[in-house]
Amino acid sequence: MCSVDPDEIVEMTRATGGLDLSSGNVTCRKCNTEKAVVVLRMKDAYCRECFLSYFVHKFRSTIGKSKQIRLGDQILIATSGGVSSSALLHLVREGLDESSHKKLRFEPACLYIDESCLSDDSPDAGPEFVQQVCNRVLSRKFPCYVISLEHIMSSQPPVPTLYIEDGSAELSTSLELKEQLRKLLSSCKTDSAKQDLLEQLRRELLCQCAGALGYSKIFLADNATSLSVSILSNVALGRGSQLSDRVHFKARHKDIEIYRPMRELLQNEIHYYNDLHEISTVEAPSFKHKGSSIISCTEQFVMGLQKEFPATIPTIFRTGDKLVSTSTEMSKCSTPELNDHIDTDFSPIMLCVMCGLQLDTLQSESSAVQATIVSQRLSRIVAPTTKPEESVAEDTNCSYDTSSTSNIPPQEHSLDNVKSNNGCTVSSNGVGTNSCDCSQQTCCSSSKDKALLDANNSVPKDILDGYLCYGCRIIVRELEEVNRLPIKVRGSVAEQERRKHMREQIQDFLL
């Protein structure tokens, strides 16, 4: 069945009318005997048995060829009750129950993150949907844990609730945390930032829950279609260097390994699989973006193109699969002065405090990200009256020109002064929380020490920036209030800053 691999589609040819099965006379192209019930790639017809064996083979081979999942591994399956995760649960159950040598041999449990607190339409419908999703999980004989998304705002480690069939296990919710989460998302100025932020929060909570439950491996139900959209949207969101962590079969989030066993399967194939097995799905309430975000526009673009050119998704998917960032090695920064706010001596691999992925901002001077950073700083120094939005727009098109720095007074080359300017510009426009209202650069450089973190773990925007990857910096740039971010994010910045200052203080005494 490998002969129907999407790899074989290499030409972007326009679709010319799909095969119609309504006459009932079309036979399966694989066995040539049975009546076809499924059409793939517009013209390839398969009978039920041939399609299901192709589908299951794709799923099993994705897990098998990686050789990462071992006998007795405990795996937490993230489920949403949707099309892809419902199919994943069915596939795993079938695999575990099989008697042949191909039987799956790991020990799964499921986790459902209730996002009803974000829904404008049905914010109180959470318990009802929790029951629906969890009962489906229990019907597959998997233990099911539940947690509400608002717990990402808590300072305590999350404690997922084990769901029991009669629904007696009360889902722990907190009105205060809900309100904090809503305020955080509503302080995002754009839908793109909001969706991206939500994605990071969800992923972080999932990994925190896995850690709390003692699981070190997670299965996600991302499929080839959703991953193709992710590939393009992540690049557009400034997360191109993180593609391997976001779309490859295996990714690492701190101590947790994330796997995507459905990644070879297309969305329409999953729909066919669910239909043939009569698997019902639930569309649980969550955040519904009302405007146009980068992710929704990318999705419309890819799906529209896919209708006319069936090779679109396989082409994007296979191309994205080959893209690997070289930033891991390049983070041994060749220009430490550009990143002197980062304590690289203490942490050889710096992780973004928000998304948990490796920092991609510790790049060499000639990198695109440093060009953008330098350009942003220069825009603010040379034209302090320029509105932030304008400077950002210019920045993205601006190339790094070292000669342009020659017009800047020598003292303004220092990072502290540049950071001070950032703080003042932000503050004077009423954006952000940096309390410094001064116009003197020297004031702000001293505020770096005093404003580090108070009892509430409030973090100045410019200091927070230093601990964020490029994609997360864009989110923070779109936030009206950075101190609405989860307390754990701010706490992590606080801890790293304290260690950095401690090191500076004892530096002369170190051998």
Ligand SMILES: [Zn+2]
């Ligand atoms: Zn057949």
Ligand SMILES: [Zn+2]
């Ligand atoms: Zn990040």
